Amino acid sequence: MISCTEFIPAYSAYFSFLDQLAGKKAVVTFWEYLSDNYLDNLRDLATQKGLRGCYEYWSLALNEEAATFVMTLDEENGFFEIDMQACPSKGRLLELTQMEPYPDYCEHCDVLYRRVLEPLGFTYDIDLSRTDKAQCTITVRKNPENK
Amino acid sequence: MGVLRMERRAEDNVYLHKDFHKALNQALIYLEKNFGEQAVRDYLRTFARDFYSPLRLAIQEQGLDPLQKHFESIYAIEGGDVLIEPSDDGQQLDIKVRRCPALAHIQASGDVVSPLFHLTHEVVNEAICDGTPYQARLIDYDASTGACIQRFERRDQR
Numbered sequence: 443m444i445s446c447t448e449f450i451p452a453y454s455a456y457f458s459f460l461d462q463l464a465g466k467k468a469v470v471t472f473w474e475y476l477s478d479n480y481l482d483n484l485r486d487l488a489t490q491k492g493l494r495g496c497y498e499y500w501s502l503a504l505n506e507e508a509a510t511f512v513m514t515l516d517e518e519n520g521f522f523e524i525d526m527q528a529c530p531s532k533g534r535l536l537e538l539t540q541m542e543p544y545p546d547y548c549e550h551c552d553v554l555y556r557r558v559l560e561p562l563g564f565t566y567d568i569d570l571s572r573t574d575k576a577q578c579t580i581t582v583r584k585n586p587e588n589k
Numbered sequence: 590m591g592v593l594r595m596e597r598r599a600e601d602n603v604y605l606h607k608d609f610h611k612a613l614n615q616a617l618i619y620l621e622k623n624f625g626e627q628a629v630r631d632y633l634r635t636f637a638r639d640f641y642s643p644l645r646l647a648i649q650e651q652g653l654d655p656l657q658k659h660f661e662s663i664y665a666i667e668g669g670d671v672l673i674e675p676s677d678d679g680q681q682l683d684i685k686v687r688r689c690p691a692l693a694h695i696q697a698s699g700d701v702v703s704p705l706f707h708l709t710h711e712v713v714n715e716a717i718c719d720g721t722p723y724q725a726r727l728i729d730y731d732a733s734t735g736a737c738i739q740r741f742e743r744r745d746q747r
Contacts, residue, residue: 443663443664443667443686443689443690443691443709443710443713444613444691444709444713445663445666445667446605446606446607446608446609446610446667446691447604447605447663447666448640448663449606449609449610449612449613450609451636451640452613452636452640453609453612453613453616455632455635455636455639455640456616456620456632456636459628459631459632459635459636460620463624463628464624468623472616472619475615475619476612476615476616476619479615480608480611480612480615497593497595501595503606503608504597505597505601505602506602506604506605506606506607506608507602507604507606508599508600508601508602508603508604509597509599510597510598510599511595511596511597512594512595512596513594513595513596514592514593514594515592515593515594516592518592528599530599530604538640540639540640540642540643541639541640
């Protein structure tokens, strides 16, 4: 059995395998498939509760993943942010010596969540400029016309 | 309507996100659907050969003890109904799974389980044994519960 604690290296290796098999486009197509088939809980929470649903979704996920983060929800100003200070996934990949992480690994967080949230009327941004330190910032804003 | 703020450090929590089993299951389904069963086998073998290379090396040097510790460690974290049985002479190790924790989590969510999910035992275990004096066999796999025996034994034993 591949333990869920070993999933991240398996996930990264999957991206590398797909890329070698059929190119980067195939990796992105898989991310889109995964967004459609794996993130129903985020989709449901965000649909029902808006930004508070995002807060609830990531409250569970980031605690289970033992991340170091600061998460902020400001419903009055239509703003939700995750300041990821130590991403457990990227952090694990950076520590591995026996395998090379997929170079575009962190891009999956852009494709997967954007694809769920933007059709629901949110603006989704992710700053991937510090992923070499296992850090990033995700910002979700409620579009003014959806207030 | 106030501002909610949550601040956590890694050491505040135990690393256990079981939904990753669902993601792996979806990855297997996608790969089989688009590239066929052989691609699933090739992917799992490639991953396992790389990721478990320190374990493979330890088995080469120390026999089945490191493998037993590996399984004790992951099933202690994951739970499930599992019996880990080394033989008296140390040349065989049986992992007797009566209820697979990964499969149980996927099924509890209502997701369809990949018909190739058993390869996460079969192919991965074979890859872990590559280049060692041991071989892996998957015996009596029950796709409805994940019940199975994962047997590791000396290559000249069969």
